[in-house]
Amino acid sequence: MKQSVLQHLLVMCTILVFAAVSSRADEPATKDVPNLLSLSQGVIPVAISETGEQLRVGFEQAVKAIDGSHTPFILNRRPGDSATRLEIIYELPALTTFSGFKIPNVWETPSPSQTFFGTVVIYGADRYVPDRAEESNFGRLADVQLQAHVKPGQFTEMNMVNSWPVKWIKLILYGGLDIQSSKTFFEFSELIGNGEQQPVQLADNFTGRWKGRGVKMELMQDQAAVSGCYDLSGELSGTVSGNVLRATGQTTDSGVHSLFVLMVDGEGVLRGMRSTNGAPFRLLEGSPDSTLKTRCTDFEPATLACGAVLHGIQFAYDSSRITPDSYTLIDQLQNGLNKLPAEQAIRVEGHTSSEGSQAYNDDLSLRRAQSVIQALVVRGIDENRLQAAGIGERRPIASNDDEAGRSLNRRVEIHCDGTE
Numbered sequence: 001m002k003q004s005v006l007q008h009l010l011v012m013c014t015i016l017v018f019a020a021v022s023s024r025a026d027e028p029a030t031k032d033v034p035n036l037l038s039l040s041q042g043v044i045p046v047a048i049s050e051t052g053e054q055l056r057v058g059f060e061q062a063v064k065a066i067d068g069s070h071t072p073f074i075l076n077r078r079p080g081d082s083a084t085r086l087e088i089i090y091e092l093p094a095l096t097t098f099s100g101f102k103i104p105n106v107w108e109t110p111s112p113s114q115t116f117f118g119t120v121v122i123y124g125a126d127r128y129v130p131d132r133a134e135e136s137n138f139g140r141l142a143d144v145q146l147q148a149h150v151k152p153g154q155f156t157e158m159n160m161v162n163s164w165p166v167k168w169i170k171l172i173l174y175g176g177l178d179i180q181s182s183k184t185f186f187e188f189s190e191l192i193g194n195g196e197q198q199p200v201q202l203a204d205n206f207t208g209r210w211k212g213r214g215v216k217m218e219l220m221q222d223q224a225a226v227s228g229c230y231d232l233s234g235e236l237s238g239t240v241s242g243n244v245l246r247a248t249g250q251t252t253d254s255g256v257h258s259l260f261v262l263m264v265d266g267e268g269v270l271r272g273m274r275s276t277n278g279a280p281f282r283l284l285e286g287s288p289d290s291t292l293k294t295r296c297t298d299f300e301p302a303t304l305a306c307g308a309v310l311h312g313i314q315f316a317y318d319s320s321r322i323t324p325d326s327y328t329l330i331d332q333l334q335n336g337l338n339k340l341p342a343e344q345a346i347r348v349e350g351h352t353s354s355e356g357s358q359a360y361n362d363d364l365s366l367r368r369a370q371s372v373i374q375a376l377v378v379r380g381i382d383e384n385r386l387q388a389a390g391i392g393e394r395r396p397i398a399s400n401d402d403e404a405g406r407s408l409n410r411r412v413e414i415h416c417d418g419t420e
Contacts, residue, residue, distance in 0.1 A: 037193035040407040042093035042243045049087035068403020070104040072189045079183035085174040095165040098195035101158040118175035124166030200242030210270040210286030218294040222301035224329040229296035239312035246311035305336035306416035320367035334379040345417040353406035354393040366390025
């Protein structure tokens, strides 16, 4: 039987140790190993099994399993039972070889009609043909039988079965930790995947107009830089890394800020997440609409120079080495800075998310800013005009509680004396 609410709270507060047999609950790492199964890293749901449709598991629920938040949530909006088996297929931005999978915060809610999924199985494929399973080549990568964690912030490592480069992941969930009712709602938290990913080709599909529930947006892309309008009075700018656009926006009338993590799928649909005025990220989805008119339809694409916030400069993990897929953005930045007066002083600021110590992040952000300066000097910018600053985690623009916010906090900003 499930614990009462009082017992549940007592366990959480006193952190009593109880059974942990087949799954291992680890403490969180001090540094942020990249989660390659996150929406903010370009992963997107492409298919949900028929059972999922019957249980009213849609795009929003599929995204919650990879949105970077470790808080458990109810996955099915219509109740299931002990025979419930759910499958969700996710497309990765590039071939990925996973070295491990883990699941955080396996909690049991004290309710007879609610339980955490009990079994998780991961399949992977480098070829996927929708509605033609025989032409796809999914093979098992990992599995685990879950048990409840002792306290928040723990992770269960999955058992690795195989590892090879895959482009699609199939998440299979079935059973429950404690099914007590024939009408049961199942909880899940987050699927985290670590490993190595091949370079992601720079997407070029962020020019267009989109409209949907809560979405009215026009974007203009110039290589890795994107500018545009949203809502009635919002203006945004951002940069593309791989297939993901990260952008910051502000309304011209009220000055309200918004943050965006966006992708355009194979059907041309704009999908992603948005946070406004510091609120939690919410999903958005808009279909192409060529008839849409916005206030910036005739605007020119923004130039990367003073005031630019760059999320597209990628560094090797735990390193200040700029990856080759960032060179397009570095070249654009150099072209924009070349248009400034020759005596204009330029400050390059490095910013990080909050994993690791503040001292470590200060040092890492400084080294990354110095790497950007070095890349600009190689491209002909006078190094006497350039100054590096390591801000670390001290000036976040988003919450560090989920991967979407952390990915926006990891950035490089360009500031020019006398212009701001």
